[in-house]
Amino acid sequence: MNRLAESLRQLQAGNKKAFVPYIMAGDGGLECLADRLVMLEWFGASSIEVGIPFSDPVADGPVNQEAGLRSLARGTTLKGTLEQLARARASISIPIIVMTYLNPILAYGIDEFCRDSKEAGIDGIIIPDLPIEEEGLMEPSLVNAGIELIRLVTLTTPPERIREITDKGNGFVYAVTVKGITGGRDSFQDGLAAFLAEVKSVSRLPVFAGFGVSTPAQARELASLCDGVISGSRIVELLHEGKMDELEELVSCFKKEKESVI
Numbered sequence: 001m002n003r004l005a006e007s008l009r010q011l012q013a014g015n016k017k018a019f020v021p022y023i024m025a026g027d028g029g030l031e032c033l034a035d036r037l038v039m040l041e042w043f044g045a046s047s048i049e050v051g052i053p054f055s056d057p058v059a060d061g062p063v064n065q066e067a068g069l070r071s072l073a074r075g076t077t078l079k080g081t082l083e084q085l086a087r088a089r090a091s092i093s094i095p096i097i098v099m100t101y102l103n104p105i106l107a108y109g110i111d112e113f114c115r116d117s118k119e120a121g122i123d124g125i126i127i128p129d130l131p132i133e134e135e136g137l138m139e140p141s142l143v144n145a146g147i148e149l150i151r152l153v154t155l156t157t158p159p160e161r162i163r164e165i166t167d168k169g170n171g172f173v174y175a176v177t178v179k180g181i182t183g184g185r186d187s188f189q190d191g192l193a194a195f196l197a198e199v200k201s202v203s204r205l206p207v208f209a210g211f212g213v214s215t216p217a218q219a220r221e222l223a224s225l226c227d228g229v230i231s232g233s234r235i236v237e238l239l240h241e242g243k244m245d246e247l248e249e250l251v252s253c254f255k256k257e258k259e260s261v262i
């Protein structure tokens with residue numbers, strides 16, 4: 001069983017919610033990536049989503065876009081990121097999920113990317129601009145490398161397509177909770193509870209929800225409707241501003257809850 005499947009099994013067995021922080025590789029310098037991953041695991045992250053900077057990140061809001069630009073300005077490459085992830089692998093045990101648009105993979109070479117990702121100990125991958133109709137392009141190499149493709153469903157995905165998407169793979173499904181791009185929101189969209197209930201009812205996979213989670217209270221609210229939450233822009237911001245106490249408070253929000261119950 002791969003690390004991601006095992007982690008999902010443990011969460012379910014322990015009746016625990018997952019908290020998945022997203023960070024931009026190379027923001028703050030690629031040399032600090034491994035330390036940041038170790039810190040996030042220590043704070044209580046269940047998995048970590050690592051973004052590859054890209055010049056045209058269509059799903060990203062301003063905070064993530066700026067982090068990507070800072071990272072690119074420092075010369076971050078996909079190759080360099082995979083090397084740092086390989087180095088980090090020895091020090092962390094939780095799953096690593098890479099988020100990248102398709103173009104950097106095509107430029108790197110699909111087979112080479114899957115091979116090097118496997119060697120780096122990457123467990124899953126999110127490719128927001130790869131529709132399921134085009135997955136054939138990547139699938140054999142990913143399967144060969146034992147890397148799970150994490151697929152997205154959104155508020156506008158019709159039910160039959162949600163079923164089709166969640167019938168695939170052995171990871172989790174990423175339920176996007178807003179109509180729009182990544183970034184903080186004051187409140188969640190109307191109809192969100194019904195949407196997540198629908199995804200949960202058709203999905204054989206655990207359902208993780210993301211987009212717009214910036215506070216522990218929002219994370220708890222959302223987690224009551226699904227199996228885990230993903231938080232990106234706020235994490236990126238707190239790291240950039242060096243607000244480590246607040247970062248710990250957010251990342252550990254389910255861990256603390258659990259401990260205080262005991």
Ligand SMILES: O=P(O)(O)OC[C@@H](O)[C@@H](O)c1c[nH]c2ccccc12
Binds near residue numbers: 059183211231
């Ligand atoms: O930033 P938010 O609103 O907290 O959402 C998570 C998000 O940043 C992260 O999962 C992500 C970053 N870039 C993406 C592109 C597509 C899908 C997801 C993402």
